[in-house]
Amino acid sequence: MASKSSIGYNSMDVILQRKRQCTEKILEIKRTKKLTWEGIAKAVGRSPVWVTACCLGEASMDEPAAQKLVEYLGEGNSEIKQVIMEPPIKGQIPVDVLVQDPCIYRLQEVTLVYGNTIKELIQEKFGDGIMSAIDFKMEVEKEEDPAGDRVRIVMSGKYLPYKRW
Numbered sequence: 619m620a621s622k623s624s625i626g627y628n629s630m631d632v633i634l635q636r637k638r639q640c641t642e643k644i645l646e647i648k649r650t651k652k653l654t655w656e657g658i659a660k661a662v663g664r665s666p667v668w669v670t671a672c673c674l675g676e677a678s679m680d681e682p683a684a685q686k687l688v689e690y691l692g693e694g695n696s697e698i699k700q701v702i703m704e705p706p707i708k709g710q711i712p713v714d715v716l717v718q719d720p721c722i723y724r725l726q727e728v729t730l731v732y733g734n735t736i737k738e739l740i741q742e743k744f745g746d747g748i749m750s751a752i753d754f755k756m757e758v759e760k761e762e763d764p765a766g767d768r769v770r771i772v773m774s775g776k777y778l779p780y781k782r783w
Contacts (some may be wrong), residue, residue, distance in 0.1 A: 633707060637675035640701040644673045647691045661690035667756045678705050740777075749775035 659666040753776035
């Protein structure tokens with residue numbers, strides 16, 4: 619009898635499938651009930667960026683936040699609570715989406731165009747190190763402008779100096 623891994627089936631596949639199904643269910647409820655990420659986040663008591671990341675399978679919730687989420691969504695007895703509390707598998711955006719989705723591509727483009735500049739300025743201000751994406755906060759805001767509304771993204775990550783040994 620062939621093992622599950624020998625036929626291309628492993629635990630990561632199961633986790634990804636469960637996360638995707640959970641995300642699809644949340645997005646369907648959001649569409650059907652005409653909910654917003656701001657409203658969902660307010661009900662959970664956390665930031666819209668973090669709650670959205672959890673709902674898209676890119677982060678995980680603790681039990682109290684997950685309970686508030688399923689109650690707000692009206693899904694108290696669903697699998698959503700359990701799945702959204704499981705650790706995520708990061709970086710699961712398919713490469714074709716990275717290249718094709720204009721919004722995601724433009725965010726990558728910012729890093730490609732300004733990445734060295736950002737790095738240089740961080741190192742000038744802090745020294746040799748990086749900005750954490752774990753101890754991290756982000757806000758996405760709409761900035762009204764007579765010449766056309768603007769997207770304002772504010773990122774705040776803990777500075778982590780490289781260790782010398």
